[in-house]
Amino acid sequence: MKSFRGETLSWQMADGVIELVLDHPPCNEIGSATLAELEKFTAALDALQKDCHALIISSHRTEGFCAGADLRELYHRSRALPPAKRVAGVRDFVERIHRVGNTIDAAPLTTIAAVHGVTFGGGFELALLCDLIVADKMTRFCFPELRLGLIPSFGGIPRLRRDVGNGVVRDLLLTGRSINASKAQAIGLVSQVTAEGDALRVARATAAQVAKFDRDTTIAAKKFIKPIPYEELEQEVDIFCDLFTRPAVEAGLRKFVESTDALPYLP
Amino acid sequence: MSTIQTTTDEVLRLASEHFKVPLEKLSPDDDFFKKLGINSLQALDLLTRIEQHFRIELPDYELQGVSDFRTLAERIQSRL
Numbered sequence: 093m094k095s096f097r098g099e100t101l102s103w104q105m106a107d108g109v110i111e112l113v114l115d116h117p118p119c120n121e122i123g124s125a126t127l128a129e130l131e132k133f134t135a136a137l138d139a140l141q142k143d144c145h146a147l148i149i150s151s152h153r154t155e156g157f158c159a160g161a162d163l164r165e166l167y168h169r170s171r172a173l174p175p176a177k178r179v180a181g182v183r184d185f186v187e188r189i190h191r192v193g194n195t196i197d198a199a200p201l202t203t204i205a206a207v208h209g210v211t212f213g214g215g216f217e218l219a220l221l222c223d224l225i226v227a228d229k230m231t232r233f234c235f236p237e238l239r240l241g242l243i244p245s246f247g248g249i250p251r252l253r254r255d256v257g258n259g260v261v262r263d264l265l266l267t268g269r270s271i272n273a274s275k276a277q278a279i280g281l282v283s284q285v286t287a288e289g290d291a292l293r294v295a296r297a298t299a300a301q302v303a304k305f306d307r308d309t310t311i312a313a314k315k316f317i318k319p320i321p322y323e324e325l326e327q328e329v330d331i332f333c334d335l336f337t338r339p340a341v342e343a344g345l346r347k348f349v350e351s352t353d354a355l356p357y358l359p
Numbered sequence: 360m361s362t363i364q365t366t367t368d369e370v371l372r373l374a375s376e377h378f379k380v381p382l383e384k385l386s387p388d389d390d391f392f393k394k395l396g397i398n399s400l401q402a403l404d405l406l407t408r409i410e411q412h413f414r415i416e417l418p419d420y421e422l423q424g425v426s427d428f429r430t431l432a433e434r435i436q437s438r439l
Contacts, residue, residue, distance in 0.1 A: 229411070
């Protein structure tokens with residue numbers, strides 16, 4: 093399938109570049125609909141990548157790249173299950189998203205996240221799958237999960253640790269604070285910072301540049317310098333699922349879902 | 360060297376320019392959520408503009424409970 097337009101995202105292929113665009117209001121929250129379409133994308137990727145050298149992931153939403161997991165759906169779906177089945181339900185969701193993430197992470201393409209605005213939680217984790225992050229100067233990155241009594245669960249901790257120092261991981265994880273694009277570039281997370289609204293253009297220019305190199309060499313280089321931390325990724329799922337059973341998590345999710353706070357996204 | 364007065368003035372000017380609210384309609388004690396009509400995502404946008412303008416890092420947890428320009432300016436001033 094060379095192009096697809098779904099309920100939450102679309103993709104198309106042009107000039108050897110696959111462009112995957114998230115477009116699900118309000119800010120591309122990742123729930124079951126997005127996951128199902130991401131699975132459709134990764135299933136199609138084998139065929140797509142034969143004629144491509146790069147993948148760009150971006151967002152069509154003005155609010156940002158992605159605000160993370162759909163916590164409202166997570167809360168309501170979890171509540172609909174008997175307590176004994178809740179962890180199994182959430183584990184199934186998280187393991188499915190890990191399979192999607194591992195496929196994109198390992199894809200024999202140069203992958204570029206073109207991000208802007210809110211890039212939080214699962215959105216941050218989606219960007220971390222990519223080889224390069226090109227960020228609009230108004231981007232903010234954040235792992236707010238601890239405020240809910242949880243840890244990131246889409247592979248964020250091992251992948252952030254792969255890219256930056258452990259001190260930075262602890263800072264972002266344990267304080268839950270957000271950082272801007274300049275700071276993210278200073279710590280080595282972001283490769284290029286662009287003017288407002290220019291991330292996708294710069295990502296396309298970068299994709300055109302990487303097309304100049306021999307593809308097999310690029311694939312070998314990527315495999316060498318970007319190992320996938322499978323063991324830690326599995327540990328992350330286990331820790332997340334253990335934490336999910338605690339009453340504090342349900343209380344935290346309920347508080348978020350019912351919040352009328354002016355700053356529900358802030359930790 | 361910036362004083363709290365000049366910092367407050369700059370915050371008001373930034374907010375006025377970005378959210379298209381006439382400067383004369385903004386005052387230091389205004390609730391910026393109400394006066395600018397902004398939501399949490401737009402507040403993050405304001406935070407980023409503040410960090411860029413003043414060349415500071417302002418952790419968002421320091422802004423919890425802050426809703427008026429004067430207190431916001433004080434938080435900024437403490438980072439200058």
